[in-house]
Amino acid sequence: MQKPSINHSFQYPGSIGEMPSGPCADAGVLVEANAGWRVFRPVLDAAKCVKCLKCWLICPDGAIDRSGKDYAIDYAFCKGCGICAYECPTKSIRMEKEGDDVE
Numbered sequence: 001m002q003k004p005s006i007n008h009s010f011q012y013p014g015s016i017g018e019m020p021s022g023p024c025a026d027a028g029v030l031v032e033a034n035a036g037w038r039v040f041r042p043v044l045d046a047a048k049c050v051k052c053l054k055c056w057l058i059c060p061d062g063a064i065d066r067s068g069k070d071y072a073i074d075y076a077f078c079k080g081c082g083i084c085a086y087e088c089p090t091k092s093i094r095m096e097k098e099g100d101d102v103e
């Protein structure tokens with residue numbers, strides 16, 4: 001899934017008359033980060049990752065960041081569902097409780 005971005009210029013409709021008749025924003029555009037309620041966070045070990053793309057394909061929030069040399073998790077968008085850790089064939093992703101020390 002394509003990594004999401006935040007549209008800071010988005011304006012909520014001020015009244016019912018200003019409501020759009022179609023979608024109010026382009027698909028994939030968010031108005032705020034969505035990770036405030038995450039209980040567990042995935043931690044990716046780049047040394048074990050073979051870049052098979054599986055986590056990137058299945059993450060429901062598009063939170064796998066492939067823009068750098070190694071894959072990383074964008075915690076601004078990750079909701080901590082754990083699907084990536086469950087599906088990773090090399091067990092490169094582990095789930096840690098939020099608040100615990102992470103590397």
Ligand code: SF4
Nearest residue numbers: 049050052053055088
């Ligand atoms: S599923 Fe695992 S091995 Fe595959 S790209 Fe993601 S972290 Fe790397």
Ligand code: SF4
Nearest residue numbers: 059078079081082084
């Ligand atoms: S824990 Fe869920 S939301 Fe977060 S990166 Fe993994 S699959 Fe995506």
